[in-house]
Amino acid sequence: DTAVSQTPKYLVTQMGNDKSIKCEQNLGHDTMYWYKQDSKKFLKIMFSYNNKELIINETVPNRFSPKSPDKAHLNLHINSLELGDSAVYFCASSYTPGQGGLGAFFGQGTRLTVV
Amino acid sequence: KQEVTQIPAALSVPEGENLVLNCSFTDSAIYNLQWFRQDPGKGLTSLLLIQSSQREQTSGRLNASLDKSSGRSTLYIAASQPGDSATYLCAVILGGSEKLVFGKGTKLTVNP
Numbered sequence: 489d490t491a492v493s494q495t496p497k498y499l500v501t502q503m504g505n506d507k508s509i510k511c512e513q514n515l516g517h518d519t520m521y522w523y524k525q526d527s528k529k530f531l532k533i534m535f536s537y538n539n540k541e542l543i544i545n546e547t548v549p550n551r552f553s554p555k556s557p558d559k560a561h562l563n564l565h566i567n568s569l570e571l572g573d574s575a576v577y578f579c580a581s582s583y584t585p586g587q588g589g590l591g592a593f594f595g596q597g598t599r600l601t602v603v
Numbered sequence: 604k605q606e607v608t609q610i611p612a613a614l615s616v617p618e619g620e621n622l623v624l625n626c627s628f629t630d631s632a633i634y635n636l637q638w639f640r641q642d643p644g645k646g647l648t649s650l651l652l653i654q655s656s657q658r659e660q661t662s663g664r665l666n667a668s669l670d671k672s673s674g675r676s677t678l679y680i681a682a683s684q685p686g687d688s689a690t691y692l693c694a695v696i697l698g699g700s701e702k703l704v705f706g707k708g709t710k711l712t713v714n715p
Binding site for chain 2: 521529530532533544546
């Protein structure tokens with residue numbers, strides 16, 4: 489019954505590795521997001537997709553590549569991981585802003601630790 | 604550029620107190636404003652959503668108000684309980700944008 493689910497919940501990996509985080513929503517939303525929460529707990533948007541189309545890319549290094557196979561899924565692939573990538577990554581979804589709905593719904597987060 | 608500020612950054616109150624959390628934003632052209640709660644090590648739980656045409660929303664002991672012209676929102680928590688202890692986040696969506704802009708949150712501690 490989970491509305492927005494992301495896997496894995498925890499990810500520990502070495503510098504230089506490539507890793508992916510998966511996200512799925514079953515709410516019928518057409519917009520999905522990736523947010524990064526840094527060590528100071530500040531949430532900042534990374535990407536936004538609307539109906540599988542990239543809408544927002546907030547100056548994220550191109551080592552980060554989102555992929556949306558359909559509007560219910562938005563995955564995040566990270567190449568050549570660096571220590572500074574350690575953070576909690578949140579997936580979220582909503583209806584197109586301004587077109588009603590109950591706002592944005594967030595997944596439980598993926599805590600990425602790069603060692 | 605939209606900026607969202609939340610005051611105070613942290614708040615500690617005894618159980619049973621009524622309290623107000625504040626959120627201000629610099630650009631009043633917003634679609635809506637959403638309040639979230641985040642427990643340590645957990646995701647975000649949506650508490651209340653206020654559309655730009657609305658002035659307030661209520662859910663149980665929570666009441667959120669919105670004054671677009673002054674760029675402010677408040678979250679009122681009545682009869683606080685220890686279970687209300689969490690970080691409360693305010694976020695706005697700008698008109699024509701596909702993103703929420705978050706404040707840095709208010710960490711609330713309700714002491715038994």
